[in-house]
Amino acid sequence: MGIDVRHLRAISVVAEVGSVTGAAARLGLSQPALTAQLHRIEEMVGGPLFVRSRTGMQPTELGKQVLSRARVVLAEVDALVDDFGDKRRASDLFRLGTVHLACASSLVRRVTETFPDAEIGLQIEPSSRLLVEAVTHGQLDAALVGILEGFDLPIGPTVASRTLVPRHPIFVALAATHRHAQRDTVRLADLSDESWVCPPGPDDGSLASLRRACRAAGFEPRIRYEAPSGAAHPLVAAGDGVRLVDPTWAPGPGTRVLPLDGEPQVARLAVIWRRDAFTNEQSRHLFRAFARAFLDHVDDNPGYARWWRENPHVHPLAED
CATH class of the missing domain: 3.40.190.290 (D-Maltodextrin-Binding Protein; domain 2)
Known part of the structure; x- marks a missing residue:
């Protein structure tokens, strides 16, 4: 199974909200479902994307790299929807x-x-x-x-x-x-x-x-x-x-x-x-x-x- 837009959206929202609970609510998912999805994405990219801190979920170095490219893809997808949707x-x-x-x-x-x-x-x-x-x-x-x-x-x-x-x-x-x-x-x-x-x-x-x-x-x-x-x-x-x-x-x-x-x-x-x-x-x-x-x-x-x-x-x- 490859990475799709849904996966990119999930990790982007986790990074933005700073918590799996808040991200799950925004995405309309249960917390266990989003946690399982994150684990699958991490398996595909070869390492953890987030670590817990006192201020919430923070991206790892690998996470920062994935997020940087994910945001480019999501921006293009959103622009496509805006232009032709x-x-x-x-x-x-x-x-x-x-x-x-x-x-x-x-x-x-x-x-x-x-x-x-x-x-x-x-x-x-x-x-x-x-x-x-x-x-x-x-x-x-x-x-x-x-x-x-x-x-x-x-x-x-x-x-x-x-x-x-x-x-x-x-x-x-x-x-x-x-x-x-x-x-x-x-x-x-x-x-x-x-x-x-x-x-x-x-x-x-x-x-x-x-x-x-x-x-x-x-x-x-x-x-x-x-x-x-x-x-x-x-x-x-x-x-x-x-x-x-x-x-x-x-x-x-x-x-x-x-x-x-x-x-x-x-x-x-x-x-x-x-x-x-x-x-x-x-x-x-x-x-x-x-x-x-x-x-x-x-x-x-x-x-x-x-x-x-x-x-x-x-x-x-x-x-x-």
């Missing part, structure tokens, strides 16, 4: 991404309704930072991201952005048997003795934001669990911990999802897309499809539906 998004593959919001289940349907000739692919990713990077580097065409207040994400000139919901509060999930479960809202300070699930997408600032909010409430959060977005549900339902959640999800069995008093954690939801992937008219239609998908799930959680109705001034854009 079909850029008509309305009859092509739409590669979409979203953070772990309830509307993920409606995005494919809503975008297909808007662009009936398009084939839709969808990547659900807890990290908005990785989604921004994927759109920036052409692995995705568009994405719905959440940007926590105080933790902006850099969006380069090749990517357009439009705010969907300017103020989107983060709620807390706790067991239905929890002592505060029957309240309409809960104070963060009242959860000072709880064990917490690490929030998803910590590289977006979610963990730092949680720590900052808890310290402002007078305590240091005890982070005991790490789990993908939905996998922590049994821990919460059993009363073993609490976690921050997107409020549009319907509460899972055995849990309650409540607003936090004073909204100590707030995000801005935005649709981003590659400027070269859509015409102005197509981007407007795309935004409306994302908005309709989001609005489909406003009523899934009664607590969030109540907040939505009581705060029309902080979410005007989704219903424009």
Whole structure:
């Protein structure tokens, strides 16, 4: 088996991101799959391409030589696609991404309704930072991201952005048997003795934001669990911990999802897309499809539906 463009792309992304985990997310691969692919490439070129350091994966001398030539080849391939590739998004593959919001289940349907000739692919990713990077580097065409207040994400000139919901509060999930479960809202300070699930997408600032909010409430959060977005549900339902959640999800069995008093954690939801992937008219239609998908799930959680109705001034854009 020889080296192909896919291999060159993989080692280039590992070098750029500095980690196999981050590179795998950008490439849409599992970490074991990318690790195995790197091992095969190293066997073909005759030595290790990367070494681990305190700052991440660093190329070896052999790696630097391979990367130098790989980037030349990739630049030519990308130029070939730019010059001769079909850029008509309305009859092509739409590669979409979203953070772990309830509307993920409606995005494919809503975008297909808007662009009936398009084939839709969808990547659900807890990290908005990785989604921004994927759109920036052409692995995705568009994405719905959440940007926590105080933790902006850099969006380069090749990517357009439009705010969907300017103020989107983060709620807390706790067991239905929890002592505060029957309240309409809960104070963060009242959860000072709880064990917490690490929030998803910590590289977006979610963990730092949680720590900052808890310290402002007078305590240091005890982070005991790490789990993908939905996998922590049994821990919460059993009363073993609490976690921050997107409020549009319907509460899972055995849990309650409540607003936090004073909204100590707030995000801005935005649709981003590659400027070269859509015409102005197509981007407007795309935004409306994302908005309709989001609005489909406003009523899934009664607590969030109540907040939505009581705060029309902080979410005007989704219903424009």
